Amino acid sequence: MHPAILRDGPGECPICRMELVPVARNQPAMPERGGVPGLAPIEIGPDRTQLVGIRTAVVKRQRLTAQLRTTGFVSADESRVALVTTRFSGWVEEVRAQVGERVEKGQILASASGPELLTAQQVFLVGSGWLAKKNVPAGPSEEDNNALRRLGIAQRDIDAVLRRRRPLPAIPVRAPVSGYVAKRSVLPGLYVQPGAELFQIVDLATVWVLGDVHEQDVSRVQLGQRVQLLLGMPVREAFRGSVDFIFPALDPDTRTLRARVQLPNPDLRLRPGMSGALVIDVPAEDALTVPAEAVVDTGERQYVFIARGGGRFEPRSVRVGANADGRVQVLEGLDEGDSVVTTSNFLVDSESRMRGAVEAFAPARDEAGGLRSARAASGQP
Secondary structure: OOOOOOOOOOOEOOOOOOEOOOOOOOOOOOOOOOOOOOOOOEEOOHHHHHHHOOOEEEOEEEEOOOEEEEEEEEEEOHHHEEEEEOOOOEEEEEEOOOOOOEEOOOOEEEEEEOHHHHHHHHHHHHHHOOOOOOOOOOOOOHHHHHHHHOOOOOHHHHHHHHHHOOOOOOEEEEOOOOEEEEEEOOOOOOEEOOOOEEEEEEOOOEEEEEEEEEHHHHHHOOOOOEEEEEEOOOOOEEEEEEEEEEOOOOOOOOOEEEEEEEEEOOOOOOOOOOEEEEEEEOOOOEEEEEEHHHOEEOOOOEEEEEEEEOOEEEEEEEEEEEEEOOEEEEEEOOOOOOEEEOOOHHHHHHHHHHHHHHHHOOOEEOOOOOEEOHHHHOOOO
16 A cells, blocks of 8 residues: 555555555554654555565563674884984985884984084094093993983984094984884985974784774773684684773764774784774673664664554664674663564655655545645645
8 A cells, every 4th residue: 555645535545456444533644652753653454564565573581692793904103113213403314114124123214414413523533532632442422422312312323423533424313212103204315303203103013993883882881801813714823811901082974982902913913904803792681682683773873663553663762782693682662572664665765755745734624524734724825
Protein backbone atom coordinates (compact mmCIF):
# COMPACT_ATOMS: atom_id res chain seq x y z
CA MET A 1 0.00 0.00 0.00
CA HIS A 2 1.19 3.54 -0.77
CA PRO A 3 0.71 5.93 2.17
CA ALA A 4 0.47 8.94 -0.14
CA ILE A 5 -2.89 7.71 -1.45
CA LEU A 6 -5.80 9.11 0.61
CA ARG A 7 -9.52 8.54 0.02
CA ASP A 8 -12.69 9.71 1.75
CA GLY A 9 -13.95 6.14 2.02
CA PRO A 10 -13.01 2.47 1.65
CA GLY A 11 -11.46 1.24 -1.54
CA GLU A 12 -8.33 -0.02 -3.23
CA CYS A 13 -4.99 1.65 -3.81
CA PRO A 14 -4.95 2.63 -7.51
CA ILE A 15 -1.24 1.78 -7.72
CA CYS A 16 -0.85 -1.60 -6.02
CA ARG A 17 -4.56 -2.57 -5.73
CA MET A 18 -4.21 -3.31 -2.02
CA GLU A 19 -7.09 -2.61 0.35
CA LEU A 20 -6.88 0.88 1.86
CA VAL A 21 -6.44 0.94 5.63
CA PRO A 22 -8.72 3.31 7.59
CA VAL A 23 -6.99 6.04 9.56
CA ALA A 24 -8.51 7.22 12.82
CA ARG A 25 -9.66 10.85 12.69
CA ASN A 26 -7.65 12.02 15.69
CA GLN A 27 -4.79 9.54 15.41
CA PRO A 28 -1.51 11.22 16.44
CA ALA A 29 1.28 11.36 13.89
CA MET A 30 3.85 10.37 16.51
CA PRO A 31 3.85 7.80 19.31
CA GLU A 32 3.57 9.44 22.68
CA ARG A 33 6.80 7.92 23.93
CA GLY A 34 10.00 8.70 22.07
CA GLY A 35 8.41 10.25 18.98
CA VAL A 36 10.77 11.06 16.11
CA PRO A 37 10.22 14.43 14.36
CA GLY A 38 9.19 13.96 10.73
CA LEU A 39 8.23 10.30 11.13
CA ALA A 40 4.83 8.70 11.68
CA PRO A 41 3.52 5.20 12.45
CA ILE A 42 2.76 3.11 9.36
CA GLU A 43 1.02 -0.13 8.50
CA ILE A 44 2.39 -2.62 5.99
CA GLY A 45 0.33 -5.65 5.02
CA PRO A 46 1.62 -9.16 5.75
CA ASP A 47 2.05 -10.00 2.06
CA ARG A 48 4.22 -6.97 1.45
CA THR A 49 6.09 -7.51 4.72
CA GLN A 50 7.07 -10.95 3.51
CA LEU A 51 7.83 -9.70 0.00
CA VAL A 52 10.35 -7.04 1.07
CA GLY A 53 11.85 -9.28 3.76
CA ILE A 54 11.11 -7.24 6.88
CA ARG A 55 12.51 -9.08 9.89
CA THR A 56 12.41 -8.23 13.58
CA ALA A 57 14.40 -9.03 16.72
CA VAL A 58 13.53 -8.90 20.39
CA VAL A 59 15.22 -6.45 22.75
CA LYS A 60 17.01 -8.59 25.32
CA ARG A 61 19.33 -8.22 28.25
CA GLN A 62 22.73 -9.83 27.81
CA ARG A 63 26.34 -9.49 28.86
CA LEU A 64 28.36 -7.34 26.48
CA THR A 65 31.73 -8.65 25.37
CA ALA A 66 34.81 -7.74 27.39
CA GLN A 67 36.63 -6.40 24.32
CA LEU A 68 36.31 -3.15 22.42
CA ARG A 69 37.58 -2.88 18.83
CA THR A 70 38.64 0.20 16.95
CA THR A 71 41.32 1.18 14.43
CA GLY A 72 44.80 1.99 15.73
CA PHE A 73 47.25 4.23 13.89
CA VAL A 74 51.00 4.11 14.53
CA SER A 75 52.67 7.49 15.00
CA ALA A 76 55.97 8.81 16.35
CA ASP A 77 56.38 9.27 20.08
CA GLU A 78 56.25 13.06 20.41
CA SER A 79 58.48 12.95 23.49
CA ARG A 80 61.22 11.46 21.28
CA VAL A 81 61.12 14.11 18.55
CA ALA A 82 64.10 16.49 18.54
CA LEU A 83 64.39 19.74 16.59
CA VAL A 84 67.81 20.85 15.40
CA THR A 85 67.85 24.65 15.41
CA THR A 86 70.49 27.36 15.14
CA ARG A 87 71.63 29.65 17.96
CA PHE A 88 73.62 31.91 15.67
CA SER A 89 73.33 33.74 12.36
CA GLY A 90 75.37 32.65 9.36
CA TRP A 91 75.43 30.65 6.12
CA VAL A 92 75.00 26.92 5.63
CA GLU A 93 78.14 25.57 3.98
CA GLU A 94 77.30 21.88 3.63
CA VAL A 95 74.36 19.52 4.24
CA ARG A 96 75.11 15.84 4.82
CA ALA A 97 71.91 14.29 6.23
CA GLN A 98 68.91 13.40 4.09
CA VAL A 99 65.28 12.74 4.99
CA GLY A 100 64.76 9.13 6.12
CA GLU A 101 68.41 8.60 6.96
CA ARG A 102 69.38 6.98 10.26
CA VAL A 103 71.74 9.21 12.24
CA GLU A 104 73.54 8.69 15.53
CA LYS A 105 73.89 11.16 18.36
CA GLY A 106 76.77 13.52 17.59
CA GLN A 107 76.82 12.78 13.86
CA ILE A 108 77.44 15.80 11.63
CA LEU A 109 74.25 16.86 9.84
CA ALA A 110 75.49 20.09 8.27
CA SER A 111 78.09 22.84 8.74
CA ALA A 112 77.76 26.63 8.95
CA SER A 113 79.95 29.71 9.06
CA GLY A 114 79.57 33.40 9.75
CA PRO A 115 81.05 36.43 11.48
CA GLU A 116 79.32 35.62 14.75
CA LEU A 117 80.90 32.16 14.92
CA LEU A 118 84.32 33.44 13.92
CA THR A 119 84.27 36.21 16.53
CA ALA A 120 83.17 33.85 19.27
CA GLN A 121 86.06 31.46 18.50
CA GLN A 122 88.61 34.29 18.47
CA VAL A 123 87.40 35.57 21.82
CA PHE A 124 87.61 32.03 23.13
CA LEU A 125 91.21 31.62 21.96
CA VAL A 126 92.27 34.98 23.36
CA GLY A 127 90.69 34.10 26.67
CA SER A 128 92.51 30.77 26.73
CA GLY A 129 95.86 32.48 26.28
CA TRP A 130 96.85 30.79 23.05
CA LEU A 131 97.07 33.96 21.00
CA ALA A 132 98.49 36.09 23.78
CA LYS A 133 101.19 33.60 24.80
CA LYS A 134 101.62 30.90 22.20
CA ASN A 135 104.28 29.09 24.15
CA VAL A 136 102.37 29.04 27.43
CA PRO A 137 99.70 26.33 27.52
CA ALA A 138 96.76 27.82 29.32
CA GLY A 139 93.38 26.10 29.45
CA PRO A 140 90.24 28.04 28.60
CA SER A 141 88.14 29.48 31.36
CA GLU A 142 84.71 28.00 32.12
CA GLU A 143 83.07 31.23 31.01
CA ASP A 144 84.81 31.18 27.64
CA ASN A 145 83.94 27.53 27.15
CA ASN A 146 80.26 28.15 27.99
CA ALA A 147 80.08 31.04 25.53
CA LEU A 148 80.72 28.66 22.64
CA ARG A 149 78.42 25.98 24.01
CA ARG A 150 75.61 28.53 24.21
CA LEU A 151 75.99 28.93 20.44
CA GLY A 152 75.32 25.22 20.04
CA ILE A 153 78.93 24.21 19.39
CA ALA A 154 79.70 20.68 20.63
CA GLN A 155 82.47 20.10 23.16
CA ARG A 156 84.44 17.99 20.67
CA ASP A 157 84.49 20.95 18.25
CA ILE A 158 85.57 23.33 21.03
CA ASP A 159 88.44 20.96 21.77
CA ALA A 160 89.32 20.96 18.05
CA VAL A 161 89.61 24.76 18.14
CA LEU A 162 92.11 24.45 21.01
CA ARG A 163 94.17 21.82 19.18
CA ARG A 164 94.25 23.82 15.96
CA ARG A 165 95.03 27.06 17.82
CA ARG A 166 92.86 28.88 15.32
CA PRO A 167 89.14 29.16 14.56
CA LEU A 168 87.34 26.51 12.55
CA PRO A 169 86.24 27.91 9.16
CA ALA A 170 82.88 26.08 9.44
CA ILE A 171 81.24 24.81 12.59
CA PRO A 172 79.60 21.34 12.42
CA VAL A 173 75.89 21.06 13.26
CA ARG A 174 75.50 17.69 15.03
CA ALA A 175 72.56 15.45 15.84
CA PRO A 176 71.43 15.88 19.48
CA VAL A 177 69.90 12.36 19.56
CA SER A 178 69.96 9.13 17.60
CA GLY A 179 67.07 8.51 15.26
CA TYR A 180 65.72 9.10 11.79
CA VAL A 181 65.67 12.39 9.91
CA ALA A 182 61.95 13.09 9.53
CA LYS A 183 62.28 16.59 8.09
CA ARG A 184 65.00 18.73 6.52
CA SER A 185 64.49 22.48 6.09
CA VAL A 186 67.98 23.56 5.01
CA LEU A 187 70.02 23.77 1.81
CA PRO A 188 73.66 24.74 1.14
CA GLY A 189 74.07 28.50 0.90
CA LEU A 190 71.00 29.29 2.96
CA TYR A 191 71.32 32.17 5.41
CA VAL A 192 69.97 31.21 8.82
CA GLN A 193 69.15 33.21 11.91
CA PRO A 194 68.84 32.14 15.56
CA GLY A 195 65.90 29.80 16.07
CA ALA A 196 65.72 28.56 12.48
CA GLU A 197 64.71 24.89 12.27
CA LEU A 198 67.22 22.87 10.27
CA PHE A 199 66.23 19.24 10.92
CA GLN A 200 63.65 17.15 12.76
CA ILE A 201 64.90 13.86 14.16
CA VAL A 202 62.59 11.12 15.44
CA ASP A 203 63.66 8.28 17.70
CA LEU A 204 61.46 5.28 16.83
CA ALA A 205 62.69 3.02 19.65
CA THR A 206 59.19 3.47 21.04
CA VAL A 207 56.06 4.52 19.13
CA TRP A 208 52.53 5.61 19.89
CA VAL A 209 49.40 3.82 18.74
CA LEU A 210 46.35 6.10 18.67
CA GLY A 211 42.80 4.74 18.62
CA ASP A 212 39.53 6.67 18.28
CA VAL A 213 36.87 5.47 20.72
CA HIS A 214 33.23 6.25 19.91
CA GLU A 215 31.42 8.55 22.30
CA GLN A 216 29.10 5.84 23.61
CA ASP A 217 32.10 3.65 24.53
CA VAL A 218 34.15 6.32 26.30
CA SER A 219 33.04 5.29 29.79
CA ARG A 220 34.39 1.76 29.22
CA VAL A 221 37.97 2.82 28.47
CA GLN A 222 40.34 3.45 31.39
CA LEU A 223 44.06 3.89 31.98
CA GLY A 224 46.02 0.67 32.33
CA GLN A 225 43.67 -1.54 30.32
CA ARG A 226 45.46 -4.17 28.24
CA VAL A 227 45.55 -3.62 24.50
CA GLN A 228 46.51 -5.60 21.41
CA LEU A 229 47.43 -4.11 18.04
CA LEU A 230 46.70 -6.63 15.27
CA LEU A 231 48.41 -6.00 11.94
CA GLY A 232 47.63 -7.63 8.61
CA MET A 233 44.65 -9.40 7.05
CA PRO A 234 44.76 -12.16 8.09
CA VAL A 235 46.55 -11.13 11.26
CA ARG A 236 50.31 -11.59 10.88
CA GLU A 237 51.57 -9.85 14.02
CA ALA A 238 50.16 -8.87 17.41
CA PHE A 239 51.72 -6.24 19.67
CA ARG A 240 50.68 -5.94 23.32
CA GLY A 241 50.63 -2.90 25.56
CA SER A 242 48.29 -0.88 27.76
CA VAL A 243 46.37 2.38 27.61
CA ASP A 244 48.72 5.03 29.01
CA PHE A 245 46.85 8.22 28.12
CA ILE A 246 43.29 9.26 27.30
CA PHE A 247 42.85 12.62 25.62
CA PRO A 248 40.61 15.02 27.57
CA ALA A 249 38.34 16.24 24.74
CA LEU A 250 36.23 14.63 22.00
CA ASP A 251 36.79 15.39 18.36
CA PRO A 252 33.81 17.65 17.47
CA ASP A 253 33.63 16.28 13.91
CA THR A 254 33.83 12.52 14.55
CA ARG A 255 32.47 12.51 18.13
CA THR A 256 35.29 10.20 19.20
CA LEU A 257 37.81 10.28 22.03
CA ARG A 258 41.42 9.35 21.38
CA ALA A 259 43.23 6.78 23.52
CA ARG A 260 46.99 6.24 23.35
CA VAL A 261 49.18 3.18 23.73
CA GLN A 262 52.99 3.28 23.92
CA LEU A 263 54.78 0.27 22.43
CA PRO A 264 58.48 -0.65 22.33
CA ASN A 265 59.86 -0.83 18.80
CA PRO A 266 63.51 -1.92 18.98
CA ASP A 267 63.58 -3.69 15.59
CA LEU A 268 61.45 -1.09 13.76
CA ARG A 269 58.59 -3.48 12.99
CA LEU A 270 56.18 -0.64 13.73
CA ARG A 271 56.49 2.34 11.43
CA PRO A 272 54.56 5.63 11.56
CA GLY A 273 51.58 5.48 9.22
CA MET A 274 50.78 1.81 9.81
CA SER A 275 47.28 0.89 10.96
CA GLY A 276 45.57 -2.18 12.34
CA ALA A 277 42.83 -3.43 14.63
CA LEU A 278 43.18 -2.11 18.18
CA VAL A 279 41.53 -4.46 20.69
CA ILE A 280 41.03 -3.05 24.21
CA ASP A 281 40.13 -5.29 27.14
CA VAL A 282 37.22 -3.57 28.89
CA PRO A 283 34.96 -4.62 31.78
CA ALA A 284 31.99 -6.74 30.70
CA GLU A 285 28.53 -5.50 31.71
CA ASP A 286 24.87 -6.53 31.51
CA ALA A 287 22.74 -4.29 29.31
CA LEU A 288 19.65 -4.10 27.13
CA THR A 289 20.81 -4.69 23.57
CA VAL A 290 19.50 -4.76 20.01
CA PRO A 291 21.21 -5.78 16.76
CA ALA A 292 23.32 -2.93 15.43
CA GLU A 293 21.39 -2.90 12.14
CA ALA A 294 18.17 -2.07 14.00
CA VAL A 295 19.40 1.43 14.91
CA VAL A 296 18.98 4.21 12.35
CA ASP A 297 21.62 6.87 13.01
CA THR A 298 21.22 10.19 11.19
CA GLY A 299 24.13 11.83 12.99
CA GLU A 300 21.77 14.04 14.98
CA ARG A 301 19.56 11.35 16.52
CA GLN A 302 19.18 7.59 16.73
CA TYR A 303 15.90 5.72 16.46
CA VAL A 304 14.40 2.29 15.81
CA PHE A 305 11.07 1.03 14.47
CA ILE A 306 8.91 -0.89 16.95
CA ALA A 307 6.91 -3.78 15.46
CA ARG A 308 3.46 -3.60 17.09
CA GLY A 309 1.89 -6.59 15.32
CA GLY A 310 -0.63 -6.64 12.54
CA GLY A 311 1.84 -4.91 10.22
CA ARG A 312 2.03 -1.74 12.33
CA PHE A 313 5.43 -0.08 12.87
CA GLU A 314 6.16 2.94 15.09
CA PRO A 315 9.36 5.06 15.16
CA ARG A 316 10.99 5.36 18.58
CA SER A 317 13.87 7.62 19.63
CA VAL A 318 16.60 5.81 21.56
CA ARG A 319 19.87 6.63 23.28
CA VAL A 320 22.54 4.05 22.57
CA GLY A 321 25.70 3.11 24.43
CA ALA A 322 28.44 0.54 23.82
CA ASN A 323 28.70 -1.39 20.57
CA ALA A 324 30.13 -4.91 20.65
CA ASP A 325 29.81 -8.12 18.62
CA GLY A 326 27.19 -6.63 16.31
CA ARG A 327 24.88 -5.53 19.13
CA VAL A 328 24.28 -2.07 20.54
CA GLN A 329 23.52 -1.17 24.15
CA VAL A 330 20.25 0.75 24.55
CA LEU A 331 20.31 3.22 27.43
CA GLU A 332 16.90 4.83 26.89
CA GLY A 333 13.80 4.35 24.75
CA LEU A 334 13.18 0.58 24.78
CA ASP A 335 12.07 -2.09 27.22
CA GLU A 336 13.09 -5.71 27.41
CA GLY A 337 10.86 -7.77 25.15
CA ASP A 338 10.14 -4.99 22.61
CA SER A 339 10.32 -6.12 18.99
CA VAL A 340 12.34 -3.94 16.58
CA VAL A 341 12.85 -4.00 12.82
CA THR A 342 16.29 -5.28 11.79
CA THR A 343 16.05 -5.51 7.99
CA SER A 344 14.53 -3.29 5.28
CA ASN A 345 14.87 -0.30 7.63
CA PHE A 346 15.33 1.94 4.61
CA LEU A 347 11.91 1.00 3.25
CA VAL A 348 10.18 1.41 6.60
CA ASP A 349 11.95 4.71 7.22
CA SER A 350 11.04 6.13 3.80
CA GLU A 351 7.36 5.20 4.15
CA SER A 352 7.28 6.58 7.69
CA ARG A 353 8.69 9.88 6.43
CA MET A 354 6.19 9.99 3.60
CA ARG A 355 3.33 9.28 6.00
CA GLY A 356 4.58 12.04 8.31
CA ALA A 357 4.70 14.50 5.40
CA VAL A 358 1.26 13.48 4.12
CA GLU A 359 -0.36 13.76 7.55
CA ALA A 360 1.04 17.26 7.93
CA PHE A 361 -1.03 18.30 4.88
CA ALA A 362 -3.81 15.69 5.03
CA PRO A 363 -7.40 16.72 4.24
CA ALA A 364 -9.63 17.33 7.25
CA ARG A 365 -13.36 16.71 7.44
CA ASP A 366 -15.60 19.61 8.47
CA GLU A 367 -18.79 19.28 10.48
CA ALA A 368 -20.95 19.05 7.33
CA GLY A 369 -19.03 16.00 6.18
CA GLY A 370 -17.25 17.73 3.29
CA LEU A 371 -13.48 17.73 2.71
CA ARG A 372 -11.24 20.74 3.06
CA SER A 373 -7.50 21.19 3.26
CA ALA A 374 -5.53 21.02 6.46
CA ARG A 375 -4.60 24.66 5.96
CA ALA A 376 -8.24 25.67 5.81
CA ALA A 377 -9.00 23.46 8.82
CA SER A 378 -6.40 25.33 10.83
CA GLY A 379 -7.99 28.69 9.95
CA GLN A 380 -5.19 29.82 7.63
CA PRO A 381 -6.15 31.61 4.41
